[in-house]
Each structure stands twice: as C-alpha cells, then as structure tokens.
Amino acid sequence: xxxxxxxxxxxxxxxxxxxxxxxxxxxxxxxxxxxxxxxxxxxxxxxxxxxxxxxxxxxxxxxxxxxxxxxxxxxxxxxxxxxxxxxxxxxxxxxxxxxxxxxxxxxxxxxxxxxxxxxxxxxxxxxxxxxxxxxxxxxxxxxxxxxxxxxxxxxxxxxxxxxxxxxxxxxxxxxxxxxxxxxxxxxxxxxxxxxxxxxxxxxxxxxxxxxxxxxxxxxxxxxxxxxxxxxxxxxxxxxxxxxxxxxxxxxxxxxxxxxxxxxxxxxxxxxxxxxxxxxxxxxxxxxxxxxxxxxxxxxxxxxxxxxxxxxxxxxxx
Amino acid sequence: xxxxxxxxxxxxxxxxxxxxxxxxxxxxxxxxxxxxxxxxxxxxxxxxxxxxxxxxxxxxxxxxxxxxxxxxxxxxxxxxxxxxxxxxxxxxxxxxxxxxxxxxxxxxxxxxxxxxxxxxxxxxxxxxxxxxxxxxxxxxxxxxxxxxxxxxxxxxxxxxxxxxxxxxxxxxxxxxxxxxxxxxxxxxxxxxxxxxxxxxxxxxxxxxxxxxxxxxxxxxxxxxxxxxxxxxxxxxxxxxxxxxxxxxxxxxxxxxxxxxxxxxxxxxxxxxxxxxxxxxxxxxxxxxxxxxxxxxxxxxxxxxxxxxxxxxxxxxx
Numbered sequence: 001x002x003x004x005x006x007x008x009x010x011x012x013x014x015x016x017x018x019x020x021x022x023x024x025x026x027x028x029x030x031x032x033x034x035x036x037x038x039x040x041x042x043x044x045x046x047x048x049x050x051x052x053x054x055x056x057x058x059x060x061x062x063x064x065x066x067x068x069x070x071x072x073x074x075x076x077x078x079x080x081x082x083x084x085x086x087x088x089x090x091x092x093x094x095x096x097x098x099x100x101x102x103x104x105x106x107x108x109x110x111x112x113x114x115x116x117x118x119x120x121x122x123x124x125x126x127x128x129x130x131x132x133x134x135x136x137x138x139x140x141x142x143x144x145x146x147x148x149x150x151x152x153x154x155x156x157x158x159x160x161x162x163x164x165x166x167x168x169x170x171x172x173x174x175x176x177x178x179x180x181x182x183x184x185x186x187x188x189x190x191x192x193x194x195x196x197x198x199x200x201x202x203x204x205x206x207x208x209x210x211x212x213x214x215x216x217x218x219x220x221x222x223x224x225x226x227x228x229x230x231x232x233x234x235x236x237x238x239x240x241x242x243x244x245x246x247x248x249x250x251x252x253x254x255x256x257x258x259x260x261x262x263x264x265x266x267x268x269x270x271x272x273x274x275x276x277x278x279x280x281x282x283x284x285x286x287x288x289x290x291x292x293x294x295x296x297x298x299x300x301x302x303x304x305x306x307x308x309x310x311x312x313x314x315x316x317x
Numbered sequence: 318x319x320x321x322x323x324x325x326x327x328x329x330x331x332x333x334x335x336x337x338x339x340x341x342x343x344x345x346x347x348x349x350x351x352x353x354x355x356x357x358x359x360x361x362x363x364x365x366x367x368x369x370x371x372x373x374x375x376x377x378x379x380x381x382x383x384x385x386x387x388x389x390x391x392x393x394x395x396x397x398x399x400x401x402x403x404x405x406x407x408x409x410x411x412x413x414x415x416x417x418x419x420x421x422x423x424x425x426x427x428x429x430x431x432x433x434x435x436x437x438x439x440x441x442x443x444x445x446x447x448x449x450x451x452x453x454x455x456x457x458x459x460x461x462x463x464x465x466x467x468x469x470x471x472x473x474x475x476x477x478x479x480x481x482x483x484x485x486x487x488x489x490x491x492x493x494x495x496x497x498x499x500x501x502x503x504x505x506x507x508x509x510x511x512x513x514x515x516x517x518x519x520x521x522x523x524x525x526x527x528x529x530x531x532x533x534x535x536x537x538x539x540x541x542x543x544x545x546x547x548x549x550x551x552x553x554x555x556x557x558x559x560x561x562x563x564x565x566x567x568x569x570x571x572x573x574x575x576x577x578x579x580x581x582x583x584x585x586x587x588x589x590x591x592x593x594x595x596x597x598x599x600x601x602x603x604x605x606x607x608x609x610x611x612x613x614x615x616x617x618x619x620x621x622x623x624x625x626x627x628x629x630x631x632x633x634x
Contacts (some may be wrong), residue, residue: 073604083604129470143569145462152571156602163565167483167500176564176599183484240409241484247493248480252460252569254469264605282493284479287390287400288471 002058003311004049004066004102007111009305010034010086013041015048016301017056021119023103023303025229026056034087041087042094046101055210058174065105066098067311068116069303074155076314079108107314111303112134113149113158117141117313118306119259119296127256131249132296133160134262138173139181143253148313161185165241180248183241186217189234193220196234205226221267239271243278250291251284261296320377320628321366321419321463323385324428324620327351327403330358332365333618334373335625339438341618345375351404358404358439359411363418382422383415384628386431386620390474393631396425424631430466430475433459434630435623436576436613444573448566450477451579452559455490456498460570465630478502480565482558497565500558503534506551510537513551523543538584552573556588560595567608568601578613585612 002025007014009032016027030048031043032268049066053059072084079095095106107115116132120142125129130144139161143150151157161181162174170188182188193215197206205223209215220238225230246258264271272295279293298305319342324331333344347365349358366383370376395548396412398443412423414620426434433449441447447461456478456625460467468474478498479491486495487505499505510532514523522540526532537555551584581588589612596610615622 028463073602099564127470145467150462150570152602153444153573154571154602154605154607157567157569157571159568159601162568162601163480164497164561165481165484167486167561169484174601180481244481244484248565249569250474251476251479252474252566253467254471254474256470284476284491284493285390285471285473288473290471 001064002062003064003308004053005304005306005308005311006045006049006066006068007114007307007313008032008041008045008068008070008087009111009303010071013045013048015045015052016308017052017058017303018305020312022118022167022305022309024304026052027304028055029276032087037186038087038089038092039097042097043101046048046098049102053314058113060102060104060267063104065107065311065315066102067114067307067314068094068098068106068108068311069111069307070094071111074108074110076108076155079106081108095310103176105311105315107311109149109307110151110155111311112140113142113151114281114310115148115302116144116158116306117149117309118304119261119298120144121309122305123259123297124257129253129255131253131255133249133258133260135184135186135264136262137185137187139185139245143255158310160245160249163245165244180241180245182315184238184245186262189217189220190215192234196220196230200230203230205231205234217264218267221270224273236274239274240278242271243275243282245277246275246293247284250279254285255291257292257294259294259296261299262301265295266299271295320381320382320585320625321370321380321383322621322623322625322628323362323366324431324624325349325358325362325385325387325404326428326620327388330365332362333621333625334369334375334457335622337629339435339622339626341621343369344621345369345372349404353404355404355406355409359414360418363415366419377419377421380421382424382626382628382632383419384431384626384631385411385415385423385425386428386624386627387411387425391425391427391561393425393472396423397513398425399568402570407617410428411555416572422628422632424467424628426627427468427472429457430459430468431623431627432578432619433461433475433623434626435621436578436615436620437461438626439622440614441574446570446572447566448477448570448575450563450566450575450577452503452577452581453579454502454504456502456562460572461470463521477562480562480582482561497558497562501544501562503579506534506555507532507579509551509555513537513547513572517547520547522548522551534581535584538587553591555594556591559588560592563592563596563610564599567596571602572608572611574611576611578614578616583616588612594613
C-alpha cells in the first residue's frame with residue numbers, strides 16, 4: 001500500500017507517491033500561483049495527485065491516505081487551514097475539499113512539522129525525541145517527542161525561529177524584536193553579508209559579489225573559503241547565531257537528535273563542525289549523554305515524504 | 318494508601334506524608350547541612366521520613382512508595398544522582414541507599430521537575446501540556462507533556478532559564494552568556510536594583526534600601542508601588558525580561574498552561590498582568606487558542622507534593 005504526499009509551497013505544489021518505507025516512487029510539481037483563490041489551488045493539488053498516481057501505474061485502491069504539508073496554522077483534527085498569510089487562507093476546509101476529488105482519508109500537517117516528520121521517519125533511527133531545524137527564508141522547525149509531532153495544545157508550536165536571541169534587537173517578521181530568525185535565517189545572512197560588503201568595499205567579498213552581480217546565502221561561505229577575513233567574520237558570526245539558537249532549544253528539550261536542514265545546510269561540515277564545537281562548551285548539560293547534532297539529508301524531498309508520513313500518523317490516530 | 322515525598326534542598330530536607338489527592342497530611346524538616354558526606358544526608362532523609370510517618374499515626378504498610386525531588390542530573394531509571402554541584406554528589410545511588418532504611422519502591426526526580434509535577438497535579442486541571450517556571454535564585458522549570466514530565470532523552474532538559482535572551486550578554490552561572498536566568502532570576506533582579514540605586518543615590522528606592530539596610534527581590538516592586546520612577550523602571554524592565562522568556566518558551570512548546578512560581582510570584586497581578594499584556598502582542602501565535610499564563614499556587618509545598626507525585630508516576634512506569 002502507498003500514500004500520496006502533497007507539499008504545498010508558496011512557489012510550487014509538489015506531489016509524490018510514497019511507499020510505506022518513505023520512498024518516493026514517482027513525483028511531479030506544478031506552480032502554486034499563490035495569488036489565486038484557494039479553491040483553484042486545491043483543485044490543482046488534487047489533479048496533480050491523480051496525474052502522479054496514473055503515471056506511476058498504480059491505482060487509488062492501493063492508496064491508504066493523502067497527506068498534505070501546508071503553511072500556516074492547522075487544525076489537524078478537522079483538516080482545516082485556520083490561517084496562512086503566505087498562501088492566503090482563512091479557515092479553509094482543505095481536507096474536505098480534497099475529498100471532493102479523491103475519496104480517501106486526508107490529513108493535514110503544518111509544512112515545517114511535516115518536513116520534520118519526513119526527515120525523522122527516514123533518518124531518525126527510531127529515537128524518541130528529534131528536532132528538525134530549517135535555516136531558510138525563515139528559521140523553522142519541527143519537534144518529534146515520543147515518536148510523534150509535538151506542536152503544542154493548539155498546533156501552533158515548534159516555532160523555534162521565534163525564540164529570543166537579542167533582547168530588543170532587529171525586527172522580526174513575527175512583529176517581535178530579536179528573534180533567532182532575524183539573525184539565523186538565510187534572509188538574515190544575506191543582510192549581514194550585504195552590510196559587510198558595504199562597510200568593506202575593498203574586500204575580496206565585495207569584489208566577488210560585484211562580479212556575480214548578487215549576494216546570496218552562499219556568498220560569505222564561498223569567500224571565507226578563499227580566505228577573505230571580512231567573509232570569515234560574517235560566516236563565523238552567523239554560525240554563532242545558529243549555535244546559540246541550538247543551545248537554547250537543546251537546553252529546553254534535550255532531544256536525542258537535532259538535524260539542521262534548509263539551503264544553508266548544504267555547507268555541511270563547514271557549518272556543522274563549529275556548531276558542534278560551540279555546543280560542546282555551551283550546552284547546559286555537562287554530565288549526561290549529549291544531543292547528536294547533524295545535517296539533515298532529505299533536502300527537497302522532506303516535504304513530500306513528511307506529508308505521506310503525516311497521513312500515516314493520521315490513520316494511526 | 319499514601320506516599321512519602323522528600324524535598325532535598327540546599328538548605329533543608331523537607332518530608333511529607335501525602336495522600337493520593339496530593340494533600341500533605343503531615344510534614345517536617347531538618348537542616349540539610351550540605352557540606353556533609355552525602356551518606357549522612359541520605360540517612361537524615363530516611364530518619365525524617367520514618368519520624369513523619371510515626372507522628373502521622375500511619376505505618377509503612379500504608380505507603381505505596383517514596384519519591385525524592387533532588388537537585389542535579391538524575392538517572393531516574395536507576396535512581397542515581399549522576400551529578401549535583403549544589404549538594405555535592407557524583408553518581409550517588411540514592412534510591413538504593415534510601416532502601417537500606419525503608420523497604421519500599423523509591424523514585425527520584427529532578428527537584429524542578431518534581432515541583433512542576435506537584436503544581437500540575439493539584440492545579441493543572443488535567444491539561445495535557447503544562448510548563449512551570451520558577452523565578453528564584455535561578456530560573457528553573459519543568460515541562461509536562463501528555464501528562465508526564467518531559468526532561469529530554471537524557472533527563473537533563475527543561476532548563477528554561479538557559480535559553481538565550483541577550484546574545485553575548487551578562488555571564489550566566491552555566492558558563493554561557495546572556496541566558497534568561499542572568500536577567501530574570503531574583504538574583505539578577507537584586508543586581509539590577511542595586512545598580513539602579515548606585516546610579517540614582519537620591520531616589521526614593523535608594524533611601525528605602527538604606528533604611529532597610531538591604532536590597533532584595535521585593536525592593537523594586539515595593540518602591541514602584543510608592544511611585545518611585547527609578548523603581549518603576551527596574552521593575553518594568555525585569556518584567557519585560559520574564560515576559561520575553563515566556564514568549565520564547567511558548568513559541569516552542571505552546572503549552573495549555575504556563576504557571577509562574579518562585580518567590581517573586583507572590584507579587585501576583587503586579588507581575589502577571591504586564592506579562593499577559595506583553596504576551597498578547599508578542600506571542601507568535603496570533604490565530605489559535607492561546608496559552609493560559611498564571612501564577613502558581615503551591616509555593617513551598619510544591620516540592621513535597623511533587624516528590625510524592627514522582628513516586629506515583631514511577632510506580633505507573
């Protein structure tokens with residue numbers, strides 16, 4: 001038996017046919033065109049699901065359930081998107097709507113939680129506690145406790161990017177100041193890189209950015225590898241922000257594994273090793289076994305696999 | 318049937334006979350004299366337990382189990398205090414040691430987690446998720462998820478005082494800089510008050526402290542009530558630190574209830590109302606039901622009741 005996993009993003013709708021081991025057998029995507037009315041988006045989600053299924057050579061009676069990873073605040077029990085501001089949705093009965101096209105059980109999960117569930121299912125080694133932290137446009141995450149997603153009594157938790165890092169610091173997208181996200185997201189790293197370039201117009205990094213015609217999340221990492229002290233300072237300070245955030249999360253939750261995902265995680269050991277070093281000294285826990293901090297491995301597939309795993313978890317209740 | 322609850326503190330050993338509803342029937346305490354060898358302390362814990370039992374008119378065969386709330390890192394499974402620096406203990410087999418005197422099941426829990434369990438058992442209204450935050454010498458806490466203590470895979474979690482608040486800020490007792498504890502503990506409040514007095518020697522608060530001959534955690538709250546602007550500034554800034562910490566915890570965990578305990582919680586609504594106001598604006602969650610933030614109510618009894626509840630939880634496995 002199989003699951004259909006739908007990853008609803010601001011840019012693309014991605015759908016995959018996923019087996020019980022979390023392996024994607026076939027997948028496809030279409031643009032979300034998020035300015036449309038949600039009912040059109042949901043129709044495309046259903047259409048693409050049926051297309052992926054047909055192309056895979058399988059049939060609906062082989063599918064146990066449909067899972068959807070979706071941005072925003074989710075009422076999992078009723079399959080309703082209570083609120084999302086990325087793709088504008090306000091009390092959208094998404095599960096019910098999908099079932100108009102596909103007569104199967106449908107389960108919703110917040111997209112970050114779903115990605116955590118996907119990564120955990122494939123690479124979590126069956127541990128009881130697991131935190132997935134994504135460094136992307138924002139800093140998001142998912143928390144797995146006792147093998148299940150923990151997102152609070154109201155489903156709004158696991159917002160690990162919205163812990164304080166700098167009291168009264170930079171404005172955050174959430175309206176507060178000084179959140180981890182305002183310092184450790186790729187958006188923040190780009191701002192930090194741009195600022196360093198402006199302040200050091202003669203640096204190698206300034207020259208590099210000029211040649212490339214843009215600054216992105218990799219700029220400081222690449223120029224640091226070339227030995228530019230300005231880039232090294234930006235990169236190292238950014239990594240320290242991330243490491244501080246990890247210490248805060250671990251001091252509260254002490255998960256057995258904490259996996260770092262998102263675009264910047266492709267930097268691998270350049271990112272991971274200094275974080276581990278920082279953590280070894282700064283973690284509150286000095287006497288018990290320590291959290292295993294690592295780089296996540298599913299990358300772009302985490303959303304589809306996680307949506308399928310959310311469907312599986314939904315059936316299990 | 319009853320439980321014996323032992324609250325092992327740096328100053329006193331407190332023991333109570335606790336019924337199945339968490340009511341303390343009889344209790345007593347002796348000084349810990351923490352400089353002694355741990356075996357002498359443990360003997361006093363056992364002796365006091367038997368004394369409390371005898372004085373209560375009950376007998377050992379009416380006792381289901383003994384629970385101990387103990388500072389430090391606890392190996393609950395084996396009943397071992399792995400490490401404590403308050404009362405110096407290093408791999409102390411406390412449960413086994415107590416059983417030399419009292420032939421009953423013995424269960425250990427970290428003292429902050431035990432206090433959380435006690436407060437939750439009596440005033441938690443049976444919610445599934447509950448956070449107890451104590452503002453005292455340090456900032457401690459306990460996390461209850463799905464009705465059970467969550468302290469990480471290693472028992473070292475729930476250190477909610479050791480989240481970042483001010484990146485690179487004041488040194489914390491844990492060795493890191495800028496932890497919530499370094500700003501929101503009563504120790505920190507006393508330092509903030511003392512600093513304000515030094516900077517404003519002509520203030521009402523400076524005069525008040527001089528008359529009293531000392532500064533404590535209540536000084537700024539009391540002088541603020543008298544209208545002193547210097548005291549008001551200290552108090553309000555302190556409350557903002559606490560409120561920021563609460564936002565960070567709630568954004569990650571979204572517990573149904575968060576209760577504030579510790580000495581400063583006796584300030585009641587003066588502390589609670591501005592926190593609630595701050596939280597209403599700054600909580601990430603704007604669309605789902607919100608965490609109920611309140612003042613804890615067990616005060617000094619939370620340790621004994623919680624130790625008894627830890628014994629109950631231990632028997633349930």
